[in-house]
Structure formats: structure tokens, C-alpha cells
Amino acid sequence: MQINMVTALNSALELGMRENENVVLLGEDIGRDGGVFRVTDGLMDKFGEKRVIDTPLAESGIMGTAIGMAIGGLHPVPEAQFAGFMFLGFSQLVNHAARYRSRSRSTIQLPMVVRTPVSGGVRTLEHHSESPETYYAHMGGLIVVEPSTPYDAKGLMIKALRMNDPVIFLEPTKLYRLFKQEVPDEAYEVPIGKASVVREGSALTIVTYGTMVPVVKDVVAKKNLDAEIIDLRTINPLDEDAILASVKKTGRVVIAHEASLSFGVGAEISARIAEKAIFELDAPIVRVGSPSMPYPFPGYEKFYVPNALKVSQAIDKVMEA
Amino acid sequence: MQVFILETSVFSGEVKYLQVIDENGNADPARFPNDIDDAKIAEMYKNMLYARAFDAKVLSLQRQGRAVTYAPLLGEEATQIGSASAMRKDDLFVPAFRQHGVYIVRGIPLEYMFIYWRGYEEGNAYPKNVGGTPIAVPVATQMPHAAGLAFAQRYAGKDAVVVAYVGDGGTSEGDFYEAMNFAGVWRAPLVIIIENNEWAISVPRKNQTASQTLAQKAFAAGIPCVQVDGNDVVAVYKATKEAIENAKYGPTVIECMTYRMGIHTTADDPTKYRPDADVEIWKARDPILRIRKYLEAKGLWNDELDKKTLDEHAKAIDAAVEKAEQFKEDPTVMFKHVYSFVPQVLQNELDDALKNNFWQGEEGGE
Ligand SMILES: Cc1ncc(C[n+]2csc(CCOP(=O)(O)OP(=O)(O)O)c2C)c(N)n1
Numbered sequence: 052m053q054i055n056m057v058t059a060l061n062s063a064l065e066l067g068m069r070e071n072e073n074v075v076l077l078g079e080d081i082g083r084d085g086g087v088f089r090v091t092d093g094l095m096d097k098f099g100e101k102r103v104i105d106t107p108l109a110e111s112g113i114m115g116t117a118i119g120m121a122i123g124g125l126h127p128v129p130e131a132q133f134a135g136f137m138f139l140g141f142s143q144l145v146n147h148a149a150r151y152r153s154r155s156r157s158t159i160q161l162p163m164v165v166r167t168p169v170s171g172g173v174r175t176l177e178h179h180s181e182s183p184e185t186y187y188a189h190m191g192g193l194i195v196v197e198p199s200t201p202y203d204a205k206g207l208m209i210k211a212l213r214m215n216d217p218v219i220f221l222e223p224t225k226l227y228r229l230f231k232q233e234v235p236d237e238a239y240e241v242p243i244g245k246a247s248v249v250r251e252g253s254a255l256t257i258v259t260y261g262t263m264v265p266v267v268k269d270v271v272a273k274k275n276l277d278a279e280i281i282d283l284r285t286i287n288p289l290d291e292d293a294i295l296a297s298v299k300k301t302g303r304v305v306i307a308h309e310a311s312l313s314f315g316v317g318a319e320i321s322a323r324i325a326e327k328a329i330f331e332l333d334a335p336i337v338r339v340g341s342p343s344m345p346y347p348f349p350g351y352e353k354f355y356v357p358n359a360l361k362v363s364q365a366i367d368k369v370m371e372a
Numbered sequence: 373m374q375v376f377i378l379e380t381s382v383f384s385g386e387v388k389y390l391q392v393i394d395e396n397g398n399a400d401p402a403r404f405p406n407d408i409d410d411a412k413i414a415e416m417y418k419n420m421l422y423a424r425a426f427d428a429k430v431l432s433l434q435r436q437g438r439a440v441t442y443a444p445l446l447g448e449e450a451t452q453i454g455s456a457s458a459m460r461k462d463d464l465f466v467p468a469f470r471q472h473g474v475y476i477v478r479g480i481p482l483e484y485m486f487i488y489w490r491g492y493e494e495g496n497a498y499p500k501n502v503g504g505t506p507i508a509v510p511v512a513t514q515m516p517h518a519a520g521l522a523f524a525q526r527y528a529g530k531d532a533v534v535v536a537y538v539g540d541g542g543t544s545e546g547d548f549y550e551a552m553n554f555a556g557v558w559r560a561p562l563v564i565i566i567e568n569n570e571w572a573i574s575v576p577r578k579n580q581t582a583s584q585t586l587a588q589k590a591f592a593a594g595i596p597c598v599q600v601d602g603n604d605v606v607a608v609y610k611a612t613k614e615a616i617e618n619a620k621y622g623p624t625v626i627e628c629m630t631y632r633m634g635i636h637t638t639a640d641d642p643t644k645y646r647p648d649a650d651v652e653i654w655k656a657r658d659p660i661l662r663i664r665k666y667l668e669a670k671g672l673w674n675d676e677l678d679k680k681t682l683d684e685h686a687k688a689i690d691a692a693v694e695k696a697e698q699f700k701e702d703p704t705v706m707f708k709h710v711y712s713f714v715p716q717v718l719q720n721e722l723d724d725a726l727k728n729n730f731w732q733g734e735e736g737g738e
């Protein structure tokens with residue numbers, strides 16, 4: 052069926068709940084209201100208030116109780132209503148979710164999927180447009196995924212719900228309803244830790260993920276370029292092999308993400324390429340990201356979020372070098 | 373269920389409820405504050421009308437695409453106007469995100485609010501003498517700031533009091549408890565207004581906490597508390613005034629029982645979770661209506677005065693909208709307010725953006 056990312060995620064959660072009776076959802080406004088983006092719409096009616104829990108308004112409580120539920124044998128799916136508010140539960144995620152396995156030498160495992168909408172471009176208030184992937188990826192111990200298509204969203208969610216690790220599941224708000232795609236009704240997995248080559252090419256490699264994927268695709272199509280586009284899908288653990296293989300083929304690299312440039316995912320990728328494939332490069336690496344400052348109020352976001360023109364210019368720079 | 377029946381009692385608490393003017397506009401003489409006259413009540417009434425008119429204006433601008441997502445205050449005017457009207461000139465306020473009425477009473481030039489709701493930080497750059505902090509979007513995170521700000525007043529030898537606002541949902545956050553606890557330990561000059569409007573988006577008050585009242589949360593921090601009719605502007609005024617006077621001895625928590633008569637924000641659809649009939653019940657308790665009745669019964673108000681006031685407000689609001697719409701965005705400004713100086717990395721990013729006109733061209737834009 053042709054569905055958007057919201058419907059794909061809703062379907063994945065429903066299938067996951069049918070498959071494993073220990074999967075429970077918890078968060079603010081996820082039940083009766085169906086979530087502010089309707090990702091969990093209808094699930095309370097289908098599974099009851101015992102498994103779809105409208106919690107009090109407290110993110111540290113949501114993340115912390117989810118950890119306890121996981122220790123107690125459940126597979127919780129806590130939601131932070133927006134990534135900016137997940138920071139109120141940050142301590143629980145980095146101090147505990149990321150470390151329970153290593154501190155207990157795997158005698159305690161935390162199967163849980165932490166969902167939150169991320170990134171901007173949709174004119175929302177302060178704290179509703181954050182791209183926080185680096186914070187969670189930097190720590191180690193937390194898997195960080197970010198789909199850019201309905202198909203990947205569903206497959207990654209199914210996979211995450213079958214894993215025995217805490218997965219930070221980042222859902223780009225802007226892509227929730229941007230387009231529909233053919234998605235199977237039944238459960239299927241998209242592997243975690245594997246990037247997807249969304250377009251093969253030999254002129255240059257563009258590594259991207261999240262909101263920048265459709266932007267990059269458009270630019271490449273318009274420029275009629277033989278570019279190879281890699282959608283990371285999983286940010287941590289990074290699919291280094293896929294990136295290096297492509298770089299060896301093309302010798303030119305652009306890395307594009309919406310998060311601010313400094314100390315971002317692009318810096319990590321660029322460093323790995325420099326360490327392992329610098330002699331394969333025909334041009335310096337170019338990164339595209341937001342300026343090194345907090346996400347602005349909506350009036351300024353069009354000057355902040357990298358757009359097609361910025362990507363296009365970065366490609367020109369790499370191709371001309 | 374009763375437990376520990378035989379043990380000795382070491383603590384018991386009681387939460388009192390205050391109402392001065394009832395739904396029909398009848399005042400309770402025993403509870404009527406002695407520092408308030410009818411002129412003050414009329415002024416608060418006008419400010420409630422002003423706040424409601426402002427609210428309606430932003431909503432209509434939002435519908436036309438001229439304002440961003442907005443959280444209306446409809447129904448909560450008495451809580452905001454009553455508490456803000458009790459503040460003295462140098463007192464400070466710390467709002468959440470719905471307290472537009474407080475800004476209005478404190479005298480923020482309205483155009484700043486319209487600039488804010490157009491989506492620009494410049495809306496927060498209002499004159500310092502307004503004495504408030506900007507809107508805090510992450511729920512309850514402003515509360516520890518309020519406790520610290522109150523501490524700083526005492527530290528500087530000022531007698532200013534901080535009045536902080538938090539929603540019923542906000543009282544579930546750790547920051548709320550931590551702020552109360554710090555203020556209690558420090559005996560900080562802080563008044564916490566819990567604007568209990570019965571809803572936190574789709575979650576009703578009864579599912580937010582098993583606690584019978586929100587006010588009683590203050591007991592755990594050793595702070596006095598009271599619950600008031602949050603749709604009675606005089607009761608809210610009275611409770612806040614007393615708390616401010618008492619602030620030299622420490623903080624107070626005031627739970628104002630009001631109701632969110634409208635949507636949570638312009639992005640919300642309450643028909644998903646709230647029967648319209650519930651809203652009807654609260655229409656009879658409208659905070660504006662009862663004061664109108666009170667003033668009319670005393671011969672202090674009539675249709676003509678009402679119309680004149682509404683006209684004045686409409687003019688002031690339209691003028692402010694016009695001013696706000698003259699505001700021109702300047703993206704270079706973003707780079708100049710990140711630190712007290714512009715580091716080289718940021719300067720390079722700015723130079724690059726300027727060289728490329730912020731990538732606002734054919735292929736770019738939105
Ligand atoms: C920390 C945090 N979590 C979630 C949100 C999303 N959100 C915005 S308002 C709101 C409900 C707030 O309820 P309440 O405190 O009662 O204030 P009200 O909206 O009723 O004024 C929620 C969940 C947020 N802004 N901040």
C-alpha cells in the first residue's frame with residue numbers, strides 16, 4: 052500500500068505489539084489523542100490502556116520508568132513529544148540506558164525503543180526542531196537510527212522492536228507526511244547498522260540522512276549528476292564500510308545533514324574518511340550543515356536549515372576541485 | 373484504604389479554598405480584600421478584556437498564516453490578570469508559555485508580543501523594565517530559574533518578589549519539585565502560581581497526579597499553600613497579594629482553579645479527547661462575565677463603557693500589529709547573539725552566508 056511515514060510507523064508499532072505482548076507504549080498524549088503527530092493513533096483502542104499509557108508530563112519519569120520496565124522484562128517504547136523535551140530525560144538515557152548492559156556485563160539488557168520527532172523546517176516554536184543525534188551517538192551504548200522514508204521507518208521499527216538494545220528512534224517531523232511510498236502490510240526488517248545506497252553513481256559520494264535525503268535526491272536529479280547517494284539510516288553504529296567503499300569508487304565526498312556543523316555526524320564521517328581513505332580522495336571533503344548555533348525561531352529557519360542551493364553549491368565545489 | 377492507624381501523627385496538612393466573587397457576581401464581604409477598591413476591580417476587568425482581545429487577534433493572525441503556533445489563554449484571564457495586578461512595580465515574573473495576560477498587565481509594548489508570535493527572537497528583546505523572563509517552552513523548566521531569580525533579589529538586598537507560573541501538567545516535572553524545594557530551603561521570595569486549567573494537552577488533571585490537590589504538593593517543601601477560584605480575579609488578586617507580602621518570610625504556592633476553554637494550541641484538536649459539553653459547564657463560570665455582573669450591579673459598568681473599552685483595545689492592538697509587521701528580519705543578527713563575542717568559526721560561517729545571500733535563490737528557499 053502507498054502510505055506515509057506516520058502510517059508506516061503506526062503499522063510497525065501495531066505489528067510489534069501483536070508479535071510481542073511485552074511491548075508497551077508510554078508517553079504524553081500518545082493514547083487518547085493518538086500522539087501529537089498521530090503516530091500512535093488508534094493503538095489505545097486496539098490494545099487498551101494497559102499497553103498504551105498516557106503518562107504524567109515528565110520526561111525523566113517516562114525514560115526512567117521505561118528503563119525499569121525493560122529490566123522487568125517488558126519491551127517499552129517511550130516517546131518524547133519532541134526531541135527538545137527529551138533532554139529532560141537525558142540523564143536516564145545516558146547515565147542508565149546506555150550503560151546498563153556494560154555495567155552488568157550483559158546480565159541486564161534493556162530492550163527499548165525511544166521514539167521522538169526531530170529536525171525542523173516546519174515553522175514550529177522553540178525546542179520543536181532540534182537535531183540531537185550527536186548527543187546520543189557520542190555516548191556509545193545507544194543505537195541511533197533515523198529513517199528518511201516510510202519503508203525504512205517501518206522496517207527499522209520492526210527490527211528495533213526485535214532487538215535487545217536501547218534504540219533511539221529519531222523521526223524527522225518534516226518527512227512524516229511529505230510523501231507516500233509502497234510499503235508491505237506485513238512485518239519486515241530493515242537492518243540496523245547498514246546504510247542504504249539510494250542511488251548508485253561514480254562521480255561523487257553524498258552521505259546524508261534524515262531531512263536532507265529528499266533535498267539531496269532532488270538536487271542530484273536536477274543536476275543530472277552521476278552521484279552515489281548514501282542514506283545512513285543508522286547513525287550509530289556507523290556503517291563505515293559502506294561509506295569507505297563508495298569513497299574509493301568516487302574519490303569525491305559531500306556530507307549533508309541538518310544538524311549544526313560543529314562536532315556533528317559529518318565531522319565523524321569526515322574524520323574516518325581522512326583516516327582510512329585520504330589517498331583515495333581527488334578533492335577535499337565538503338560538509339553541509341546548519342550554522343554552529345542553536346536552532347532559531349521559525350522566522351529565521353529558512354536562513355538556517357541547509358537547503359537545495361547550499362547542497363548544490365557544495366557539490367559544485369567538490370566537483371570543481 | 374486506611375494504613376498505619378495506630379501510629380502517632382507527626383504531620384497533617386490542610387488546603388484552604390478561597391473565592392471572593394461567585395459566578396453570579398456576588399461578593400463575599402467577609403473575604404473581600406481591604407486594599408482593593410472598585411476602580412481597581414474595573415481596571416482588572418478591562419485588562420481581562422484586553423487579554424481576551426489580544427488572544428483573539430493572535431488566533432486570527434495564525435489562521436491567516438501571519439503567526440506561528442500559538443497557545444491561547446481563553447478562560448484563564450482571571451488567574452493571569454489577578455496575580456499580575458497584585459505585583460508591585462519592581463516585582464518580577466517568570467511565565468510558562470500561555471501567560472500573555474501577565475505580559476499585558478506588566479506593560480510589555482504589545483508589538484513585541486506580536487513580533488514573538490510572528491516567530492522572531494526580537495519579540496523577546498522588550499524593554500528591561502517589564503521585569504519578566506521570556507516564554508519558556510519546555511514545561512516547568514522555568515521554575516528553578518524563578519527560585520534562583522528570587523534568591524538573587526534577596527542577595528542584592530532588594531525586596532522584589534518573583535511570581536512564577538506553571539501549569540497543572542507542569543507540576544509533574546522534576547523541575548517543579550526541585551524549584552519548590554530550593555525555594556523552601558532558601559526561604560526565597562517566590563510566589564508560585566499553578567495555573568490549573570484542568571488539561572495538559574489531552575491529559576486531564578485527574579490523570580496527571582493521584583494527589584487530591586496540586587496545592588498540597590507545597591507541604592513536602594515546607595511551603596504554605598492555598599487553592600483559589602482561578603476564575604475569580606479578586607480571589608486571585610487577594611491570594612497573590614498576601615503571598616507577596618509574606619515573601620520576606622519565604623515562598624507560597626497558589627493553585628488557581630481555572631479552565632482551558634479553547635484549544636491547547638493552534639496545532640491541537642480537542643474534539644479527540646474532550647467532550648464539548650465539558651466546556652459548556654465552564655462557560656457559565658467565565659471569569660469576565662462574573663466581574664461584569666459585579667460591576668453592573670454597582671452601576672459601575674454598562675454596554676456603552678464596554679463598547680468604548682473594546683474599541684480602544686482594538687485600536688491599540690491593530691496599531692501594535694502594524695508596528696510588528698514593519699519589523700524586518702535580518703539573518704546576520706542570529707550570528708551576533710550566540711556569545712558575548714563572535715568566534716572565528718561563526719564569523720566564517722556568517723561571511724560564507726553573506727557571500728551567498730543565505731542561499732536564498734531560485735533553487736533554494738523553502
Ligand atoms: C518538557 C516538555 N514536555 C512536553 C512539552 C509539550 N507540551 C507543551 S504544553 C504541554 C502541556 C502542558 O500542560 P500544562 O503544564 O498543564 O500547561 P497548559 O498547556 O495547560 O497551560 C505539553 C505536553 C513541552 N513543551 N515541554
Ligand SMILES: [Mg+2]
Pocket residue numbers: 539540541567568569570571572573
Ligand atoms: Mg494545564
